[in-house]
Amino acid sequence: EVQLVESGGGLIQPGGSLRLSCAASGFTVSSNYMSWVRQAPGKGLEWVSVIYSGGSTYYADSVKGRFTISRDNSKNTLYLQMNSLRAEDTAVYYCARGKLDSLVLLYWGQGTLVTVSS
């Protein structure tokens, strides 16, 4: 059974850093397209970043240069390193696995809340 479990969210001051983790089971992270998608409170869905099975990474303009997506194959875990956090980064962050090497987001974690506030 495919499972994705996010962790690492919390309250952080503006300008701070946080690393989110997404522990996967039932499949191999490195063989799939893995994305982060976020949802600000009461708002819609916003795609944040993807790491392809080949290792290429892409980012939304809103986070480019501040966020870094990565994976640890030995731990079968996806990460999102978030630096220079801003109030507008406040959101629930979901990790998601693509369907058959695509950005059809088939499997989702339960999400982890990041609150950026002083």
Next chain:
Amino acid sequence: DIQMTQSPSSLSASVGDRVTITCQASQDISNYLNWYQQKPGKAPKLLIYDASNLETGVPSRFSGSGSGTDFTFTISSLQPEDIATYYCQQYDNLPPTFGQGTKVEIK
């Protein structure tokens, strides 16, 4: 970025009604269009992929159609458990972009 315009932003319908949501892309995206359902406090769930393909295990009352720039999502007979917000998403170009969502309520 490709803009996805969903309408309506909310709707209220009776159990058993046919419900239709539209999604318009700002440029041709072929059939690279997905539909998700999100219930309050839960992660989104994939319902339809590639415009018209029903994901495994999704009830057949859900359907999708369209190609190019204009797409339609339909619930043929609204059920109480369908109360949720529905999002379209294009993945023809990076970044993948979502519509703003349609909140479906029971009248």
